[in-house]
Amino acid sequence: MDDIIENAPCGFMTLSANGKILTINQTLVNLLQYPSSEPLIGKHFNVALSNASRVFIQLYFFPIITLERYVEEMYVSLVAHDGEEIPVLLNASFHDNEIICAIVPMHKRNALENELIKAKKMFENAYSEKEKALSELEAALLTLKQNQLELLKANQENAKFKLDTERDLQLAKTIQETSLTKDIVNDKIKILSYYHASKALSGDIYGFYEITPQKYGIILLDVMGHGISSSLITMSLQSLFHKLISQGVEAAVVMQELDQYLHELFQDNQEAWHYCTAIYLNIDTKTQTIEYLNAGHPPAILQDQNGLQEELFATSPPLGMFKSISFTSKSLEYTEGTRILLYTDGVSEALEINALNSILKNSFFQPLSETKALILKELENSENKFDKYDNDDQCFILVELSS
C-alpha cells in the first residue's frame, strides 16, 4: 500500500463483496489498537464492529453498497481490540468487485450529536406533553360545556317548577283570602280590615262574626313565621274559630279550644311546632260591653269618645305555648264613638313607635275609613324606609262602636 494511504489521516480499508477485509491501512490498524494488520486481514468486517453495528451493516451498508455502489456518511460504531467502542463515519464505494472504505473517527462530533438528539427528544417530549395537556384541556372544556347545558336544562326545569309553584301559591292565596270575613258596617258597629301577606301566603288570619244582632265576635291571630307552613295552620285555626265563634261559644272557651287544638296538632311532632298570638273581642252592643282575651298579642288600642286611649294588653301567653293554662277574659264598658284598633306586629313594627296611637288620635273626627286610609298611607311610606318590614305579614282591624 502506498505510504501516503498507509498513513493517511483517515482509516482506509478494502472489503470483498461479502465483507471480508482485504487491505487495511496503518491509521485504521492503530485506531483499532491491533499490533499489525495481520490478525485482521481475511476476517469479516464484523470483527471490528459492535453488535449493533454488525446488524446495522447487514441491514443497511451491504444493501446500499450493492444497489447504489456508494455509501456516504454512515454512522457506525467500531470496536477496538481492547473492546473500546469508537464512533466513526464511514464512506464507501464499490469498485472492481471490492468495497473501498474511508473511515473517520468522530468522538467529539458524536458527543455533539448525542446532545442534539437529547435536545430534540426533550423538545419532542415537551411537544407531546403540550399536545396532551391541550387535548386534556379540550376534554375538560367539552365536559364544562356539557355541564353548562345540563345546568341550563336544570335551570329551565327549575324555572318551570317555580312558575308552577307560583301559580299554586296564587291559587292558595285566593283561597286564604276567600276565608276572610267581609267588613261589617251597620248603625251599631263598623268593622273594617286590612290584610297583606309578605309572601304569597300569610301567617295572619282574622274573622268577625255577627253572632246575634247585638253580639259580635272579632278575632285576630298571628301564627309565628310566615309562608306556606304558617298559612296552613291559619287555615285550620280559621275553620275551628269560625265554628266556635259562630255558635256563640264563650270567649274564654274559644281561646281554650284554639290553644288545645295547637297542642294536639304538634303533640307528636316537635319539629313542626308553631305557636300563635291571638286577640279575641266579644262585643255586646246592647249592654255596650267588651269582653276580651289577649294571648300574647300586641295590645289593641281602644280610644273612647273623648279621645282617651287605653291598651288591651296580653291576658295570657300565646296559644300553643304552654299546656294547661286557664284562659280568663276581661271586660270593659264602652261609650258611643269608641274606636278599637287590632293589629299584628307586622303593622306596628313597620311604623315608628306610637304611630298607630297618633293616627287614631289625629283622625278622631274623621270617618273610620279615613283612619284606615291614613294607616295604609303610613305603611306605604314606611315600606320605602324599612324594607325589612315588608318581610312580615300585615293585618289590622278597625272597629267603631255606636250606641
Next chain:
Amino acid sequence: MDQTIINRNNVHISGKGKKTVIFAPGFGCDQTVWKDVSPAFEEDYRVILFDYVGLGNSDLSAFDPIKYSNLTGYVQDVLDVCADLNINDAIFVGHSVSSMIGLLAANLKPEYFSQLIMIGPSPCYLNDPPEYYGGFEKEDLINLMDMMEKNYIGWANAFSITLLNNPARADVSQNLENRFCSTDPIIINAFAKACFFTDNRRDILKAKVPSLILQCADDVIAPKIVGEYLSMNMPNSTITYMNAIGHCPHMSDPEETIQSIKQYLNSQSESLIGEGVGGV
C-alpha cells in the same frame, strides 16, 4: 381489485405464469431489494412486489404508529394484498423479518399460500438462556435503534412529531435519499420494536404451509443455530445452507438465491406429482 390497497402498498405485478410468487422485503427495505432475483421468476410465475406501509413508495399517510409497532400490522398488509388480488396458493418469499410475517399470515390464512421461502429467518432475536440463543441482548437492539436514528438523514432538519402531524410529509420524505432502506425514526422505530422484540417461537410450531429456510454463512442477524432451531421446530420445513455470506443473499448472491428457491420448488412439485400418482 381495490386501488387503495394497490396504492397503499405500492403493489407491482409482472410475469407470465399462473402461479403467484410474492416477494416481501426485509427489515427497513422496499421492493427494490428484489431487483436481481424477481425477474428470474417472471417467465413461469405471476410476480408480485410490494412495500409495507411506511417504506418505499407506500402511502405514508396510511402509517399508523400503533398498528405498525406490532408484527400483526405488517401481517395485515400481506393479507390485504392477497385478499385484494384474490391470491390463492401463492409462494411467499420473505427476507429476514418478512419470513415471520409470512408465517403468521399463513397461520391465519393457509389457503393463500402454498410454500413459504424464508431467507435468513429468526423466530426470536433476543437470547433466552439457557434453551434459546437468538444472538442479541436487549441492549444490542437498543443501540441498533439509536444507530438507525443517528443515520436518519432527515432528522436534523425535521422533527419527527411535526412531520407526523404534517399532511405534506409524504412530499418531504420522498426527497430523502436511500428510500429503499429507510432509517426514518418514526417508521423504523415502530418496525424495529415490532420485529426485534417479538417472540414467534410458539407460532412456528403451528406452521401449516411447507417452508424452506435459506441459511447463509456468517449471518450475524440470523445465525446458523437459529436456522437449525427453526428447521427442528417448524413442521414441514426444509433447510438449505447457502454459500452466501451475510444476511442479504438475494442481493449479494442473487444467482445462488434463485437456484436455491427453484430447486426447492421443483422438489416440492415433484413430491406433489409423486403423491398424485400414488393416489391414482
